[in-house]
Amino acid sequence: MSAEALPVVAVVGATGTGKTALGVELALRLGGEVVNADSMQFYRGMDIGTAKATAEERRGVPHHLLDVLDVTEEASVAGFQQQARTCFAQIRARGRVPVLVGGSGLYVRAALDVLELPGTDPRIRARLERELAAEGPGALRERLLRVDPESAARVRDDRRLVRALEVWELTGRPFASFMPRREYVAPTVQLALDVDRAELHARLARRVEAMVAAGLEAEVRELAGRGLRAGRTASRALGYGQFLDVVDGRASAADAAEATVVATRQFARRQLTWFRADPRVHWLDAAGPGLADRAVQLVQRSRPGPDGP
Incomplete structure (x- = not known):
């Protein structure tokens, strides 16, 4: 089947479930290229703590929207x-x-759905x-309660x-x-990997341990010299805020690692809640046999046209 006959493919879901590897495998099998939708992998130098795919892990597949921002942006x-739609x-x-x-x-x-995004005004925000x-x-x-009570009921932090x-x-x-509607701008199939909760927690703990062993603290120290603390987005990335506390003498590396594990589990839970609320997502057992084969079959069955969406 030609690439033109296939929908856009999205591999989504919680951190630590194997999205990167499946995305690369699907790109190889379908004749595709990967577009990154992990907001923290936009940042140059934030490699270890975001589990950014190495050149070897990309297996020759072109990747887009990685390393496009400095940590201060x-x-x-x-x-x-x-950028994604381009x-x-x-x-x-x-x-x-x-x-x-x-x-x-x-x-x-934002990449996949009909979604109107309001602009920004730095003067108003400041x-x-x-x-x-x-x-x-x-x-x-x-003030927000008076003009927009629905948003006031939803907003939980000062930034929003x-x-x-x-x-x-x-x-x-x-x-x-x-707020977005669940309406694709182009034919799309979304795939997510389902991992047993206990296994996911174990994976996330091992992942943080591996990041620490690979030099996460040194990466954070280097980025701190490039303005990480001033980065409104980058400084909130999992692991980076925790290890900035190590750099600044407020925590030990062991405490930062444990705090990162806890924060990562909480983040994964929020991701699962978000994606499980979307009935269009196809969930695949990450531990089941023939994962890539099953994913390819779903994509091919979801192709645009009389037999597709």
Whole structure:
């Protein structure tokens, strides 16, 4: 079957389930190229702590949207949406299949779904952040409750509080009105790997242990010299915030490793909740036989046209 007859393929789900390896295998079998949808793998130098695929692990498959930002830059869902869709079009023009791989839920939805993203205004955001610093979140939350009660009920952190008010001031519309619909912009099949919970926890612990052994602390120290602390997005990456505490003398490496394991498990749980809420995702047993064969069959059965979606 030609690449043009196949849908966009997305390998999604929780961290530590084997998305990277399956994405590469599918790209090899289907004649595809990988587009990264892990927001922390956008950053140059953040390799060990994000489990970024090495050149050997990529197995000659072209990868896109890796290493596109410095750690001081802020990742943007709107910017990613445009870049990812441009990648899809260019890959299709080469007669190949786009294989989107990552577990950053909103970034995946931005690439695949009908989703209108409001713009940004640095001046408005800076003013709101000054108000937040001077007055605390209470006054801003009360303001949001008046103009956008639905978003006020959902917002759980200061960053999203500022963003919701910025969107209201820019557009006059509630932030909640920009939520994505479950409607693909192009024929797509989403695949996720199902791993037993106890096994996933064990995998995540081993993964963090391997990262520490591979030099995560040294990587964080090097990135700290390049402005990691100032990075609004990069500094929050799993493992990096915890090991910045080691660099700054606030924690031991053992404490940072344990905190990273706990945070990674919590993150994986949130990812599973996000992707299980989407009925379009096909779940595959990661431990079952013939994983790649089963994934290819699902992709081929989901092809566009009279027999597909």
